[in-house]
Amino acid sequence: MSDADTPQFSLTRLYHPSHHVTDLDVAQVWFERVFGRPSRPIAEMTKTAPASEGYPTDYSTFTPISDVLFDTIDPKRYVLDGVQQYASVDRPHLKGFGWYVEGIVDVYRRLRDLGISMVGQRGEVAAGEDPPLAPGSPMPIFFTVPGSAGLRYEFLPQIPFPLDHRLAPGWEVPPVSEDDPLGIERCSHHTVLTDRPERALRVMVDGLGGTVIHQGRNEVLGASSTYVHLADAVFEYAVPDAGTAAYADWAGAAPDDTYHAITWKVVDLDRVERHLKEQGVGVAVRTGEVIVTDPASSLGIPWGFSTVLTPGDPRDAG
Structure with missing residues (x-):
């Protein structure tokens, strides 16, 4: 061509x-x-x-x-x-x-x-x-x-x-505000559940020019995941294990994929957990690097909060 x-x-x-x-x-x-x-x-x-x-x-x-x-x-x-x-x-x-x-x-x-x-x-x-x-x-x-x-x-x-x-002229990702109750730095990634990652990658990589930056297990989610960087964001395409909450969420839309979650990069998980509990938002998962909310108390979304970005994320200045 x-x-x-x-x-x-x-x-x-x-x-x-x-x-x-x-x-x-x-x-x-x-x-x-x-x-x-x-x-x-x-x-x-x-x-x-x-x-x-x-x-x-x-x-x-x-x-x-x-x-x-x-x-x-x-x-x-x-x-x-x-x-x-x-x-x-x-x-x-x-x-x-x-x-x-x-x-x-x-x-x-x-x-x-x-x-x-x-x-x-x-x-x-x-x-x-x-x-x-x-x-x-x-x-x-x-x-x-x-x-x-x-x-x-x-x-x-x-x-x-x-x-x-x-879209404001000169806009950049802002520094974390002391008034931000969750201490959000930026969006880490968006999670899509699928049993056909090749279908998603045909669109995201072959069609739109995205780049696969990482592949591996997401043990918190219970899935095998492929991460794609496209434009200003990262997208996780995860094949969930049977019997997990993620699998149940995917099955509700199958054979289509399911937009499951958004994960935020934050400065301090203790700050996140403290505020969520103060606001009556349940924590479904807490590890050393990740918190995931209970979707039943968080507008149907298992919001993720992480102190690290995905390996290979080109936006990671660290």
């Missing part, structure tokens, strides 16, 4: 994790109380630009947490053209994530050429030469189909987005 034929694209940043909940108000209070972070409703977007006709403005909130913009969604409120786009949930759970992209047409064509199925924002099959557009907008946006890619991954161009704290 000549240089002229080589796809030209760059995934510049993780856009946001998506978390589906039963009550946005409960989630907002929880993030304020446990993470010490306020959330902002998507309705604030309409202060600078009107929403497209018929587009809902009350279905999600965004919470900035160090280098992550966390999106919480009530599926019942996300209705386009009279159709609820996401299935309702009876308990909170992580759902998916996506990226800001430069050269989005090339990304779309690269995934298409690899046989990855994709859809637009209304669920329409993406089969043309160019990616589908957002409803009422000229902006390209598309999503992978879980049966083909493992998860629903989102792709959109870098847009002015006033709720994304990381």
